[in-house]
Amino acid sequence: MRSYNIIPGDAPTSSGPPVSLDWDYDPTNVTTYNLDEYETYRTNEAPRRNKSELLMPPSHRRQLLSDEWGYSRHQVDAAAVEARRVAENRCKTRKNLKLQPMEEMMEGTKKRLGKLIPATTKSNANVVSSFRRSKST
Numbered sequence: 001m002r003s004y005n006i007i008p009g010d011a012p013t014s015s016g017p018p019v020s021l022d023w024d025y026d027p028t029n030v031t032t033y034n035l036d037e038y039e040t041y042r043t044n045e046a047p048r049r050n051k052s053e054l055l056m057p058p059s060h061r062r063q064l065l066s067d068e069w070g071y072s073r074h075q076v077d078a079a080a081v082e083a084r085r086v087a088e089n090r091c092k093t094r095k096n097l098k099l100q101p102m103e104e105m106m107e108g109t110k111k112r113l114g115k116l117i118p119a120t121t122k123s124n125a126n127v128v129s130s131f132r133r134s135k136s137t
Helices: 036-044 056-067 074-098 100-116 122-136
Strands: 004-009 017-028
Touching: 004 056, 004 074, 036 100, 056 100
Parallel strands: none
Antiparallel strands: 004 017
8 A cells, every 4th residue: 555645736626725645655665555455444443434524624725735745835825726717617517518409400400501502702703804905995
């Protein structure tokens, strides 16, 4: 079993700084368990937590990052601001998705109208200019 450091995360949240596990770990701090013993321990002594038990309050995340992992207040605040911005952008995207069927319908109509109304081509322009020249002489 490996222990990973906690770093400011990038998950969108509107309440405080997000936390993530770092990719790096200390290879000298690895613990090995017998799988059967570990499964027995997980079943009897440390059963899985439910979803509400896995939630970490914003104040606890802020404390972990600053007090225990040494991130500055500025770094923690910057992570919280960025996460809030990403969360707001995702919210806007979800709202705009409701309009997507209408936008697709309008694009299809525009394509069909474009096929019905022929565009002026170079050859048509050449014919018109030749006609004008012949009339003026």
